[in-house]
Amino acid sequence: MGGGVIPGQEADAVVYSFQAVKNLPTADSGMICFKDGRLDEVVRKIGWLGINKDTYTRATNSGNYKWRYDVEYIGEKAHGNSVIAAIGLVQLKYLDRDNAYRRQIAKWYREGFEGHDEKIRLVKIPSKCESSTHLFQIFVENRDETILKLNANEIYPGVHYADNTEYKMYCYDNGKCPNAAYASDHILSLPMHMFLSYEDVSFIVSRVLEYAVPFKSVEPKTDEA
Helix, strand or coil, X not given: CCCCCCCCCCCCEEEEXXXXXXXXXXXXXXXXXXXXXXXXXXXXXXXXXXXXXXXXXHHHCCXXXXXXXXXXXXXXXXXCCHHHHHHHXXXXXXXXXXXXXXXXXXXXHHHHXXXXXXXXXXXXXXXXXXXXXXXXXXXXXXHHHHHHHHHHCCCXXXXXXXXXHHCCCCCCCCCCCHHHHHHHHHEEEECCCCCCCHXXXXXXXXXXXXXXXXXXXXXXXXXXX
């Protein structure tokens, strides 16, 4: 979102991932934020074994014994630890700089694919939105074949993500989500990390353009209000 507005403020709950390959990596952890402070209190308890007082509170509360607490929920040990937090505090110092370089990499990709609409479709970013460019995704007609050929050139893209209707645990009927199905078959996430140089991006672009074939399938249309 533009204008310095943090995304997710319009939602009841917002989840952030700080896994090792994310924009703000802390080895492996995350954060959940709530608009309603009462939900924050509940999740803090659930993430601390369902106990209604954390260790710090019990240790600093002189009016109660450290072992006096209640278990209000069936919880689990799902909180972050001090080492993870320390890594996160350091990573925060570099987040804006790293995001700026990610946007530069994305700009190189877009410039490289410009004028090749017959083979490459970019994932559109809404106007007035500033993406953190955690991923740089494109659509290609022959996605799986392109991946194999890129791998042969030591280029390792990914797929984010397959349509949920392809998984057994979901009960949706195939064909009811044509846009998701199209993306599932055609989307490709190109390398996006801090060690990419302009030369690297240029090489990746050249190989993608070499291996991608002209589109035969028609991208589903989205109904607009």
